[in-house]
Amino acid sequence: MSERSAKPRKYHLHRNRSAGYLPGEEEPPPSSAMLPRRSSLLKRALLSLPVLLLLAFYAFVSFSPPSSPTTSVSDYAVTTGAGNGNGNVPSLSLLKVFMYDLPEKFNYDVIKHHALVRSSPVPDDISSLKYPGHQHMAEWYLYSDLFSAYVPRPGSPVVRVSDPAEADVFYVPVFSSLSLIVNQARPANSDTPPAYSDEEMQEELASWLKEQELWKRNNGRDHVVIAQDPNALYKIIDRVRNAVLLVSDFGRLKSDQASLVKDIILPYSHRINTYAGNVGVEKRKTLLFFMGNRYRKEGGKIRDLLFQLLENEKDVIIKHGAQSRESRRAATQGMHTSKFCLNPAGDTPSACRLFDAIVSMCIPVxxxxxxxxxxxxxxxxSKISIFVDTTSALKPGYLVSLLRGVSKEKILEYQKEIKKVKRYFEYGNPNGTVNEIWRQVSQKLPLIRLMINRDKRVVKGETDEPNxxxxxxNQTVLISPL
Amino acid sequence: MSERSAKPRKYHLHRNRSAGYLPGEEEPPPSSAMLPRRSSLLKRALLSLPVLLLLAFYAFVSFSPPSSPTTSVSDYAVTTGAGNGNGNVPSLSLLKVFMYDLPEKFNYDVIKHHALVRSSPVPDDISSLKYPGHQHMAEWYLYSDLFSAYVPRPGSPVVRVSDPAEADVFYVPVFSSLSLIVNQARPANSDTPPAYSDEEMQEELASWLKEQELWKRNNGRDHVVIAQDPNALYKIIDRVRNAVLLVSDFGRLKSDQASLVKDIILPYSHRINTYAGNVGVEKRKTLLFFMGNRYRKEGGKIRDLLFQLLENEKDVIIKHGAQSRESRRAATQGMHTSKFCLNPAGDTPSACRLFDAIVSMCIPVxxxxxxxxxxxxxxxxSKISIFVDTTSALKPGYLVSLLRGVSKEKILEYQKEIKKVKRYFEYGNPNGTVNEIWRQVSQKLPLIRLMINRDKRVVKGETDEPNxxxxxxNQTVLISPL
Incomplete structure (x- = not known):
């Protein structure tokens, strides 16, 4: 089923392409400047010496005391246990990731089809295509971060390894979220069948993984698979559920597919600009701001009810608006000039608006x-946002009176806390979201290793019930919102 | 309900007593020499300077690179996150444990009553009593390890802190396993009611904990409670289940009380001597050895069936024997001269025999x-032992023919692997079980912190179902035993 050999290939310089964005309806996200640029062989050679010296220094200061041979020193929390075969060798404990060199149909072909549907030019060498901006683009940031990360970088918890035997985990850099929206721009009345199928891509990915020796070895438990859009990989999620899944929420996942214990919740990439100003309420005249789709399915039905409750309050701005460049400008303006930003559930419990609010220093409600x-x-x-349970939020007058009662001092306190953690939501920040995602993956290692070792010896239960x-x-305590 | 004030007291020098064992039916475990000795003020003063210098050196080499302010460097995998209030301060990342100075009824009184029932002499100052050896004595080793661990020790992943605000976790040094066996030595026909009640101790502990501000703050999630005997704390386990429990197995615990994710499985303290020889089969003429109670409840019913199958095999020694000094001598002799040691389930899935086999370099079956x-x-x-599912083990001839088929080379391979990991099962080893338990606690920190933060803001669900x-x-694969 695979277009290439089953054995993953090594690093190829020609694929170290620059990052960027297609012209079209998507704007570059604010952090585009942080993406890696094409680097020449010369540049790489010049860069490598100081990096190696730094590495040597790290290695020197990083040796464990002789009496603790199986653990190792690092600025990141990764240990190398006996289970990993490295029993007595002290080592730099960066997270060692083997990134598959996937067939292009799982990533660059997706960008190509996204461009074709939008009638954007497609060059002969599709690897020079630029990844378009959208709210689920962690898949691009992680791929770019790892791409040439063969040497440790100061501040980064991750290093790419070309030898699978050295790897802690195996990353599958599929563009699963972009794949989902390729055909969204097709005219509704088009007569021709679509040239691209997300479902086919998913099936092919599942088949490809199933053939990989590295996947089969531990049933995928030491693999990391990204499915950030709540619908990404929906057809094959059961077949990849042993892996560490990188997701936005568990709204469409069953408890035996994903959990806080096994998986990692990613922030959406924020779609409006970071607020550059300081803490303060002077420039934030609006009490509460919301702009987005009034009508949503499932848990999002609350939105229409909130609109009815809030749309006539004098210091509240609540507006229906779909995704567009114009909407984003209005949302930026609103979030940068409001004290609080409303974050109701969407079709699933999470929504990108929360992260837009945080980078805007607009306290999320x-x-x-x-x-x-x-x-x-x-x-x-609880230090950076206000949680209101749905039942209370729908009582007339409750929300606005709650928010009007928050003192200026308390607002400044929230804003200061937001400022402290903002970097965790900035994919483009060199010590931002990407580093934190890898650190979170590191923290899963003990449980991954335990489950791998345990799977080798567990005896089949009498029933088919999972163990x-x-x-x-217990949820016995209802936390008061303030 | 508490005999002392709710606020835990600080370190008291007079309680830094030497460790040891009562005369009586329990023999000192092999590792007794490793236990801490009483140290004088002078010794402490002399020791502190080099330790402080070492600490200063560690602190120097341990600073994180400036771009990763919230993580820290250590030879152990502990990070200090923003959630811990230490956001931007690089620090030594040892596991910081606040050990409660519990009322004596929860530990020294237990030793006293254990001695009284056995008519052993009890001194006026019960704090000079020695803890008796038995198979669930991790509670003593952990208590001793932490007792004066106020400065970092080379190779140790843990440091005791006297300020709760600095602590990562809170250790409750109750002697819950010893408490369970206090009355075991009482004559069956005694007319007088017992002077000691394990159940009362448990109830009082639950009441005491419930009053502690530190416990209430996070519903016990950042507490570590030891209940190594499968029956220890059985009456109150539901009330302490939020804590990290240190247990032997989950045989008597429900899935909402304990799990691999939240808790830590401890080895039993081995009760026979470590085999001092090297790998080899020459001195191991017996194929398979077992000595222990033939009749057990529940999962242990398999024992009698195995006796019937195996007792007439010529190179198999399978003997019924209860706990006694004489039995331990015979078991030592048998385990040190056999290739394989049988480990059937007991009343619960785990049994001390497994750890006796490992330190004997007798390959566990x-x-x-x-x-x-x-x-x-x-x-x-799977590298150090052979797993046989119960159904196969009960097929006539299956076990012996399986074991007779293991080549000498394969046996040596198992023995070499056992040698590599033996220290993990030696409580007295300075880099043995105790260090590994603390390291395991460290690995729980991210999930503990996540659950604490999440509990602050979760909204009560519509049902009482736990979340x-x-x-x-999936247990879809039956692993072949070899």
């Missing part, structure tokens, strides 16, 4: 009872 | 379908 949030081990969201290990919240 | 094993992220048990995050084994 989250009305989404089942939301899961990125990086919650290092971010206490699960869980951590539970 | 594990017949216990639901066993969970300690430190399985760093130990691949659980799981990792599952």
């Amino acid at each position: 989250i009305v989404s009872d089942s939301i899961e949030l990125p990086f919650e081990d290092v971010i206490d969201y 699960c290990s869980c951590i539970c919240s | 594990i017949v216990s379908d639901s066993i969970e094993l300690p430190f399985e992220d760093v130990i691949d048990y 659980c995050s799981c990792i599952c084994s």
